[in-house]
Amino acid sequence: MMQKVFTRPQSLKDRPTHYCPGCGHGIAHRLISETIDELGIRGRTIGIAPVGCAVLAYDYFDIDMVEVAHGRAPAVATGMKRTNPDKIIFSYQGDGDLAAIGTGEIIHAAHRGEQITVIFINNAVFGMTGGQMAPTTLLGQVTTTTPLGRDAEKQGYPLQVSELLALLPGTIYIERCSLHKPALIRNAKKAVKHAFQLQVDGAKGLSLVELLSPCPTAWRMTPAKAIEWMENEMIKVFPLGRLKG
Amino acid sequence: MCGNEALAEAAIIAGLDAYFGYPITPQNEIPAYMSKRMPEEGRVFLQCESELAAINMVFGASATGKRAMTTSSSPGISLMQEGISYLAGAELPSVIVNIMRGGPGLGNIAPSQGDYFQATRGGGHGDYRTIVLAPSSVQELADCMPLAFDLADQYRTPVLVIADGVLGQMMEPVTFNKKPRRKLPPKNWALTGAGDRKQNIVRSLWLKEGVVEQHNYDLQAKYKEIEKNEVLCEQYEVDDAEIAVVAYGIAARIVRGAVNKARQEGIKVGWIRPITLWPFPMEQIRKVAEDFKIFLTVELSCGQMVEDVKLAVAGKVPVLFYGRPGGGVPTIEQVLEKIRQLTLRPENVV
Numbered sequence: 001m002m003q004k005v006f007t008r009p010q011s012l013k014d015r016p017t018h019y020c021p022g023c024g025h026g027i028a029h030r031l032i033s034e035t036i037d038e039l040g041i042r043g044r045t046i047g048i049a050p051v052g053c054a055v056l057a058y059d060y061f062d063i064d065m066v067e068v069a070h071g072r073a074p075a076v077a078t079g080m081k082r083t084n085p086d087k088i089i090f091s092y093q094g095d096g097d098l099a100a101i102g103t104g105e106i107i108h109a110a111h112r113g114e115q116i117t118v119i120f121i122n123n124a125v126f127g128m129t130g131g132q133m134a135p136t137t138l139l140g141q142v143t144t145t146t147p148l149g150r151d152a153e154k155q156g157y158p159l160q161v162s163e164l165l166a167l168l169p170g171t172i173y174i175e176r177c178s179l180h181k182p183a184l185i186r187n188a189k190k191a192v193k194h195a196f197q198l199q200v201d202g203a204k205g206l207s208l209v210e211l212l213s214p215c216p217t218a219w220r221m222t223p224a225k226a227i228e229w230m231e232n233e234m235i236k237v238f239p240l241g242r243l244k245g
Numbered sequence: 246m247c248g249n250e251a252l253a254e255a256a257i258i259a260g261l262d263a264y265f266g267y268p269i270t271p272q273n274e275i276p277a278y279m280s281k282r283m284p285e286e287g288r289v290f291l292q293c294e295s296e297l298a299a300i301n302m303v304f305g306a307s308a309t310g311k312r313a314m315t316t317s318s319s320p321g322i323s324l325m326q327e328g329i330s331y332l333a334g335a336e337l338p339s340v341i342v343n344i345m346r347g348g349p350g351l352g353n354i355a356p357s358q359g360d361y362f363q364a365t366r367g368g369g370h371g372d373y374r375t376i377v378l379a380p381s382s383v384q385e386l387a388d389c390m391p392l393a394f395d396l397a398d399q400y401r402t403p404v405l406v407i408a409d410g411v412l413g414q415m416m417e418p419v420t421f422n423k424k425p426r427r428k429l430p431p432k433n434w435a436l437t438g439a440g441d442r443k444q445n446i447v448r449s450l451w452l453k454e455g456v457v458e459q460h461n462y463d464l465q466a467k468y469k470e471i472e473k474n475e476v477l478c479e480q481y482e483v484d485d486a487e488i489a490v491v492a493y494g495i496a497a498r499i500v501r502g503a504v505n506k507a508r509q510e511g512i513k514v515g516w517i518r519p520i521t522l523w524p525f526p527m528e529q530i531r532k533v534a535e536d537f538k539i540f541l542t543v544e545l546s547c548g549q550m551v552e553d554v555k556l557a558v559a560g561k562v563p564v565l566f567y568g569r570p571g572g573g574v575p576t577i578e579q580v581l582e583k584i585r586q587l588t589l590r591p592e593n594v595v
Contacts, residue, residue: 041438042438042439042440043438043439043440043441044437044438044440045438045439046308046309046436046437046438048305055450056450056452058444058446058448061444062439062444063438063439063444064436064437064438064439064444064445064446065436065444065445065446065447066305066308066335066436066446066447066448067335067446067447067448067449067450068301068304068305068331069301069327069328069331072297072298072301072304072328075293075297075298075299075301075302075304075305076301076302076304076305076308077305078291078298078302078305079263079265079301079302079303079304079305079306079307079308079313080305080306080308080309080436082263082289082291082302082306083262083263083289083305083306083309083311083313084309084311084437087309087437087438088438104294104295104297104298105294105297105298105301108293108294108298
C-alpha cells in the first residue's frame, strides 16, 4: 500500500507557471499556499497580486484574489481589511511595486498598523519590464538602465525598506529571508507562517516578510550563478534575519 | 444642512459601508461629518495619506462587495484617475464625489464646472465611461446619493457625483428619502474567501490576444444599456420657447433665475437641465432642437458641456456659449443680459 506523503497544497493550482527557470516566485507561492492550508484559512483569505511578474499570481493560487494598480496593494488591503476584519488579507509585492512606486502606500499602511500581511519579494531589479534598476538594485549592479553599474552618486543607494518599516510602531513583525538555499527556504516558510499566524490571532499591526529571490533572467545569469551572486553579494546588502517582533 | 453634509448623510442612509478621504477644500465638511457619523453606525471612516490611497481603499472595499465611496475636489480627483480607470476596468461599483473648484493646477477654492470633460470622457486611461450625476440643489444632492449607489451596483461601474463649492457649502432644508429602491443583482463576484466555491478574481488585465478587445466591447454594450435607460434631464418653460438655455448644477440655478426674469420681460426662453452628464440627454435635446431658434449653454467654465449640446443639436440651429471659468460665477443679471442680446439679433451671433 503506497502512502502519499507529499502533495500540492490545496491553495495552489496544478498548473505550470510562466515564471523563468531559476525564478523564486514559484517557491514563494508554494510557501504561502502551504501556510494557508496549514492554518485552515483558505475560505477567508484574499490575496492581492502586484504589478510585475507576479501579476498573474491568481492563475496559480487557488484562492480569491484581486489584481491592483502598481504599488497600491497596501491601500487596497487596507480597504479590504477595514471592511472585513474577519478576513485574512495579504499582499504579494515586488521591489518595484513596494519599494519604488508604492513607497507611500506601504509606509502609511505600516504606520497605521493595518492588520495585514505583506510578502515582499526583493530581487533587486524590475523583472517584468526587462531588468531595469530598482530601488533595491545593488551598487555596481548592471541593469538595462544602469549599463555602467549602479552608482551611488547618480542613482542613490539600495533602499532597505524592511529596516525602514521596522522603525514604525505600527509594524509588529518584520523578517528578511532568502529563497536561494533549501535551509533558508525552510526558514522562510516559518517566517511566512508566523506572519499569517499573527493576523489570524488578531495581532495589532502589520507583518511583513521580505524574501530575497533570484531573477536569473533580468540579472543575465544562469540560475546557478544567480544563487552564487545572492550568497556572495545580495545578502551582504540585505542581511537576513528578524528585524522586528 | 449644507450640501456636503447632506450628501454624506444620504450616503450613510444608502448603506455606505466605508468612507475613505483626504482633506481638500471645498469639501472638508464631508470627511468631518463622516468621521463622526460612520463610527456611530459601526462603519468604516478612514482619513488616507493621499487621494491615490483613498481611491484604492475604495477599490479594496468594493472588491469585497461593500459599498464604498470617496470625496474630493478637482486636483484630488485628478490624482484618483488611475484608480477610477482600474475600477472601470475591473467593473467595481463605487461612488466618487467631486466638489469642483477652479483649475487648472491648484487653481483656487472657488466654485467651478471645469471638470466636465474629465468626468464625462472617462478621465483616466482607456476606453471607458463613468455615470455622472450633477445635482443642482442640496435636496437633489441628498436624493442622488442612493441613486448613485444603486446605479454603481446595478451596472458594476464607478459613478461620479459632481457639484461645486457653492452647492457643497450652501444651506437648504433637506429631507432624506428612505424608500426601498432598485432591485439589485447579487454580488456573487465579490472576494469573500474561496471556501467551497470556485475562486473569484477581480482583475483588469488579460494578456491573451483579443481578450481585452472583447472586454472593451462588453463594457461598451453596458454603456449603451446605461445610455438607453438612465438619462435624467429636466425642462422648464420650454413649450413656447424660442431660446433654450442649457445648464447643469449651480449654473442651472442661476439660469433659472434669469429665465424667470426674462419671462417677465416677455422673452420666450426656456431651460434644459441635464441631471446625468453622462449619459448626456443627447436624444432628448436632438428631438426638440428645431423647436428653438437658438441655444445658449451656460457653464462655470470656458465651455465644455457646450460641445455635447452642439453634438445633440447637430447644426440645426446655432448653439452659443456663455461662461466664467476659474472660480468666476455668472450672476443672474449677466445671464439675463446674454438672453436679451439673443432676442435682439440671434442671426448675428454665431
